[in-house]
Amino acid sequence: MNKSKFDGFINRYNLGGEIESVMIKSDDSNLSVRMISDDKTLLGDVTVVEGDFPNGEFGIYTTSQLKGLLSVLDEAISVEEVTGAVKFSDKGTKVQYMLAAPSVIPAVPDLKALPPFDVEVTLNDDFINKFIKSKGALSDADTFTFTSKAGKSEIILGYSSINSNRISIDVAINSTEDIEPIAFSAKYLKAILMANKGSKTSSLKISSKGLSHVSFTDGDYTSNYYLVEIK
Numbered sequence: 001m002n003k004s005k006f007d008g009f010i011n012r013y014n015l016g017g018e019i020e021s022v023m024i025k026s027d028d029s030n031l032s033v034r035m036i037s038d039d040k041t042l043l044g045d046v047t048v049v050e051g052d053f054p055n056g057e058f059g060i061y062t063t064s065q066l067k068g069l070l071s072v073l074d075e076a077i078s079v080e081e082v083t084g085a086v087k088f089s090d091k092g093t094k095v096q097y098m099l100a101a102p103s104v105i106p107a108v109p110d111l112k113a114l115p116p117f118d119v120e121v122t123l124n125d126d127f128i129n130k131f132i133k134s135k136g137a138l139s140d141a142d143t144f145t146f147t148s149k150a151g152k153s154e155i156i157l158g159y160s161s162i163n164s165n166r167i168s169i170d171v172a173i174n175s176t177e178d179i180e181p182i183a184f185s186a187k188y189l190k191a192i193l194m195a196n197k198g199s200k201t202s203s204l205k206i207s208s209k210g211l212s213h214v215s216f217t218d219g220d221y222t223s224n225y226y227l228v229e230i231k
Helices: 003-017 063-070 125-137 186-195
Strands: 022-026 030-036 042-049 056-060 078-082 085-089 094-098 119-122 143-149 152-157 167-170 179-185 201-207 211-218 221-228
Touching (some): 003 030, 003 221, 119 143, 119 152, 125 186, 179 186, 179 221, 186 221
Antiparallel strands (some): 022 030, 022 056, 042 221, 078 085, 085 094, 119 201, 143 152, 152 167, 201 211, 211 221
């Protein structure tokens, strides 16, 4: 198995350290994970085509520790399950990560009834780079706000009903309907965009009912993230 491929899988769910505890599921062809943030405003799932991982379910309590262990290994690694742990090895080095019981991993609810999404925002490289830089410039901006009125659509960091420091980014959408301002976590969107930068296809869908869906496809990786409205 290629370590870089597994690292890519981890990075897409770990989101720069925002998600630490998950259950990884593996079958003959795929690795998959479902995750939820501590504040319950982000849910998601990541899948990668990978058949060299042992089949089963693996409780990862501290992803940052797993990443640290993997960092000492070469690119070509083998993986095996041992009692209560997973062992990774290259030609001359072995590392062992102790697994956590499923009971200590946050349960991820099923998204059974998604609301209709009113608009889809084009996520191109220009927008992604601007949003990441904008969040860095307004580091205290907790939310990004989407609004569309009279054919003009924007994503705004630092939005307020009164004058404020803010950055407004024009975006293209697939609808002409007006959408009242609706806010989601800027911290999580920045982490999502950074983890999936360079993906072949990507989209941001927004529902006025209080949910947004960010999705990416990049080779063997498929990533979905759901952000809950912040009021």
